[in-house]
Amino acid sequence: MPRIVIRRTLGIGAAAVAVLCLGWRHLLLQGEIPVDGNMIALSFPNWRAMHGLWAEPRLPLWNPARNLGEPFAADPQTMALYPPMWLLSGAGDFAAFLRLWVMLHTLLAAAAMAALAWRWYRSA
DSSP states (O other), X not given: OOHHHHHHHHHHHHHHHXXXXXXXXXXXXSOOOOOOHHIIIIIXXXXXXXXXXXXXXXXXXXXXXXXXXXXXTTOGGGTTTOHHHHHHTTSSSHHHHHXXXXXXXXXXXXXXXXXXXXXXXXXX
């Protein structure tokens, strides 16, 4: 692989990491968590239920901790059947989970946008 390609790839990667850290600096660099109503009432309880499955593996069909019990896997907001949620919910604490979640989905969106831009403008 020519040096110019390696240099360009490293430059693009460094720029992507810099943009990610600047855009999410409070979460990634300062350890702050954006707290709002959804974070308190939805995101954290859903993560906690999924995180508990790492200690006691079972199908996440029912969540007895919310509203005196409600379906867990059938609720699309829980993301109980979303594979990245299975993997990332094993993070040690909620802040680590949130950091990994943001990084994964930001990089996924950036990769999709890069592929689209390459497809549209590769001949230009």
